[in-house]
Amino acid sequence: MSTIFTKIINREIPGEIVYEDDHVVAFKDIVPFAPVHIIIVTRAEISGVASLPDTGDHTYMLNAAKTIAEQQGLTNGYRLVVNQGEDGGQTVNHLHMHLLGGRLLNWPPG
Secondary structure, three states: OOOHHHHHHOOOOOOOEEEEOOOEEEEEOOOOOOOEEEEEEEOOOOOOHHHOOOOOHHHHHHHHHHHHHHHOOOOOOEEEEOOOOOOOOOOOOOOEEEEEEOOOOOOOOO
């Protein structure tokens, strides 16, 4: 069964895509927690960090995050968040990273 992220990647449901390449797709979060809140997902359906293969689309996520942050003008910094499992706050079982920025981000996050 395809995840909601796969449906956005395949243009089956709308998403405000801000970046894509052969390995990842990035789109604006529909419930943003910061002025810039972008979800970066692997094209391949990998359920999460605990299921990472040795190679694949996930190896491109950090480079994509750097490029997107530059495109978004996040010169004062940003945060990257990857959740794993229910206790870690993962709500979609498709490997993804949150790129948050555009304001001061406090620590701990919650």
